[in-house]
Amino acid sequence: MNNDGQATESPWKRRFLILFMITVGLPALVGLWLIKRFGGDEPVDYASPTEHFKYGSTGGEHEMGFPYWIWRALPEVCPQYLPGKGYQSLGMVYEKNPDGSDRDVPVGTSMRRFQGIDRVFVNCAACHVSTVRTAADKPPTIVLGMPAATFNMKGFEEFFFRCAADPKFSKEYILPEIKRQGGELDLLDRYLVYPIAIAIMRDRVLALAGRFDWVFKQRDWGPGRVDTFNSAKVIFNFPMAHLDPREFDAPADFPSIWRQRQRKEPKEMQLHWDGNNTTVEERNKSAAFGTGTTPPTIDIARIKRVEAWIMDVTPPAFTDFFTIDAALAAKGAPIYKAYCATCHGASGSDFAGESVGQVEPLAKIGTDRRRLDSYTYTLAVNQATLYAGYPWRFTHFQKTHGYANMPLDGLWLRAPYLHNGSVPSLRDLLEPAAKRPKAFYRGNDVFDPVKVGFVSTLPEANGRKLFRLDTTQAGNGNGGHEGKAYGTELAAADKMALVEFLKTF
Ligand code: HEC
Ligand code: HEC
Numbered sequence: 380m381n382n383d384g385q386a387t388e389s390p391w392k393r394r395f396l397i398l399f400m401i402t403v404g405l406p407a408l409v410g411l412w413l414i415k416r417f418g419g420d421e422p423v424d425y426a427s428p429t430e431h432f433k434y435g436s437t438g439g440e441h442e443m444g445f446p447y448w449i450w451r452a453l454p455e456v457c458p459q460y461l462p463g464k465g466y467q468s469l470g471m472v473y474e475k476n477p478d479g480s481d482r483d484v485p486v487g488t489s490m491r492r493f494q495g496i497d498r499v500f501v502n503c504a505a506c507h508v509s510t511v512r513t514a515a516d517k518p519p520t521i522v523l524g525m526p527a528a529t530f531n532m533k534g535f536e537e538f539f540f541r542c543a544a545d546p547k548f549s550k551e552y553i554l555p556e557i558k559r560q561g562g563e564l565d566l567l568d569r570y571l572v573y574p575i576a577i578a579i580m581r582d583r584v585l586a587l588a589g590r591f592d593w594v595f596k597q598r599d600w601g602p603g604r605v606d607t608f609n610s611a612k613v614i615f616n617f618p619m620a621h622l623d624p625r626e627f628d629a630p631a632d633f634p635s636i637w638r639q640r641q642r643k644e645p646k647e648m649q650l651h652w653d654g655n656n657t658t659v660e661e662r663n664k665s666a667a668f669g670t671g672t673t674p675p676t677i678d679i680a681r682i683k684r685v686e687a688w689i690m691d692v693t694p695p696a697f698t699d700f701f702t703i704d705a706a707l708a709a710k711g712a713p714i715y716k717a718y719c720a721t722c723h724g725a726s727g728s729d730f731a732g733e734s735v736g737q738v739e740p741l742a743k744i745g746t747d748r749r750r751l752d753s754y755t756y757t758l759a760v761n762q763a764t765l766y767a768g769y770p771w772r773f774t775h776f777q778k779t780h781g782y783a784n785m786p787l788d789g790l791w792l793r794a795p796y797l798h799n800g801s802v803p804s805l806r807d808l809l810e811p812a813a814k815r816p817k818a819f820y821r822g823n824d825v826f827d828p829v830k831v832g833f834v835s836t837l838p839e840a841n842g843r844k845l846f847r848l849d850t851t852q853a854g855n856g857n858g859g860h861e862g863k864a865y866g867t868e869l870a871a872a873d874k875m876a877l878v879e880f881l882k883t884f
Pocket of ligand 2: 652715718722723739744746747782783784785787790793795796797798799805808860864866867
C-alpha cells in the first residue's frame with residue numbers, strides 16, 4: 380500500500396511545492412538576489428587615515444555620485460570640453476599603480492555601491508592635496524593637506540555641465556566607450572541599469588547646470604581657487620541675478636588644513652579667509668557641502684575620521700626638498716619677530732601671538748575686498764538654518780569686516796599668496812603692490828626655492844596649459860598687506876633673510 384499511497388499523495392505534494400515555489404520561494408529568491416544586486420549602501424572604507432583622507436567617503440557619492448563607469452568614459456566621450464587628456468588635464472592628482480600606470484580614480488574621489496551601481500564623487504582631498512616637483516624633469520611628490528594648487532575646480536564643473544548638454548551624452552556613445560576601457564557590465568547593467576543611470580545623470584547634471592549658470596558667467600578662477608560662498612548661495616537658491624554684482628567674482632585660494640588642533644586650543648581662532656567661523660568642526664561640515672553632502676546624507680562618522688586626522692597632521696619641511704641657508708635664516712628670525720609674529724604666530728609650529736586668529740579690518744589690511752563682500756549677512760543667516768533640528772546645527776558663522784591673521788604653517792607650499800592667490804611668491808609679497816607681478820601663471824607644481832612659490836612665468840607645465848592670472852581684474856587684486864608694518868619697506872638684504880627664515884615654517 381505504501382507504493383500506492385505515495386503514488387496518490389505525491390502529485391499533490393509536488394503541486395503544492397511547485398505552487399509554493401512560484402508564489403513564495405521564487406519571489407523570495409528574486410528578492411534576495413535583487414537586494415544583493417541593488418541593495419546595500421556602504422562606501423569603500425580604508426583602515427589607514429591617510430588612505431581614508433585620499434579616497435574615503437564623506438557621504439557625497441550618495442546623492443551626487445557619478446556611476447563609476449560613466450565617470451571613466453566621459454573624458455573620452457567629451458574630450459572637447461577638457462583642456463587636455465583625462466581628468467589629469469584639470470590638474471587632478473593620480474597615484475601610480477605598481478606597473479606605472481595611473482590609478483583608475485584620482486586622489487580626492489571616493490566610491491560607494493548604491494542602488495546596484497558603483498558611484499564616484501569628490502571628497503576633501505580634491506581641494507586639499509597637491510603635488511610638488513623640485514624641477515621640471517623630476518617626478519611629482521604628492522603632499523596631503525596642502526592647497527590643491529593644480530586642480531581646476533571651475534573647469535571640472537563646466538566639463539560635466541557641457542558634456543551632459545552634448546548629444547553624445549547618451550548610451551549610444553557611453554556604453555561602447557565603457558566596453559573599450561574593459562568595463563565588464565553584465566546584461567542587466569548594459570540593457571537596464573546603465574541606460575537608466577545615464578538618463579538620470581544627464582537630467583541631474585543639466586538641472587544643476589541650470590542652477591549653477593552663474594558659474595559660466597564668472598571669470599575663470601583658474602586652478603587652486605573656488606568662489607566659495609557664491610557657490611553656497613546657489614545651493615541656498617539665492618536669486619543670483621538680483622544680487623549686487625560686487626559680491627561676485629570672489630575666488631578664494633584653497634587653504635592648507637594642517638595643525639587644526641592648534642587653531643582650536645588654547646583658544647578657537649577665527650578662520651576661513653575672512654574669519655567667518657570659529658569652530659573647526661563647523662568649518663569641516665560646511666566644507667563637506669563642497670563634497671556634495673546634504674543634511675540627510677552627510678556621513679558624520681567618516682568626516683570625524685578626517686577631522687581627527689587633520690587635527691595633528693603636519694606639513695612636510697622645506698628641507699625635505701631643498702636646503703636652507705641656516706646663517707641667513709637666523710638673520711631673518713628677529714625681523715620676523717619684530718614685524719610679523721604678533722599677527723602670524725611665533726613660528727611655523729608655534730602659533731602664539733597676540734592677534735593670531737583675529738580679523739584685521741579691511742581698512743588696515745587693504746587686500747582685495749571681493750571675497751569679503753561675497754560673504755554676506757544674509758548668507759550667514761541662511762547658514763544658521765543649516766542642519767536645523769540636528770545637534771550639529773551651524774551656530775558660529777558670522778559676517779566679518781576684514782581678513783584673518785592666520786598661522787603660517789607649511790607656508791612654502793601655500794603659494795600663490797593672499798586669500799585670492801594674487802601674489803606668486805613670498806619674495807613678491809614683500810614688495811609693495813606696485814612692484815608685484817601684474818600677471819603670472821598659476822597651476823605649475825614646479826617649485827622655485829629662491830623666491831619661494833611655484834614657477835609662475837611659464838604658460839605650460841608637463842603639457843598642461845596653465846592659467847594666466849591678471850591682477851587688474853575684479854577679485855584678483857594684488858594690493859594690500861603693504862607698508863612698514865608688513866615688511867615691504869625693509870632693505871633688500873633683510874627681505875632675503877626674512878624669506879630664508881620663512882622657509883623653516
Ligand atoms: C571644493 C573644494 C573643497 C573641498 C571639497 C573641501 N574644501 Fe576645505 N576649504 C576649501 C576652501 C576654498 C576653503 C577656504 C574658504 C574661504 O575662506 O573662502 C576651505 C577651508 C577649509 C578649512 C579651514 C582652513 C582655515 O585655516 O581657515 C578646513 C579645516 C577645511 N577646509 C577642511 C575641509 C574638509 C575636512 C573637507 C572635507 C569634508 C573639505 N575641507 C573639503 C575648499 C574645499
Ligand atoms: C597686522 C597684522 C599682520 C602683520 C603685521 C603681518 N601680516 Fe601677514 N597677513 C595678515 C592678514 C590679515 C593676511 C591675510 C590677507 C589676505 O589674504 O587678504 C596676511 C597674509 C599673509 C600671507 C599669506 C598667507 C597665505 O597663505 O597666502 C603671508 C605669507 C604673510 N601674511 C606674511 C607676513 C609677513 C612675512 C609679515 C611680516 C613682515 C606679515 N605677514 C605681517 C596680517 C598681518
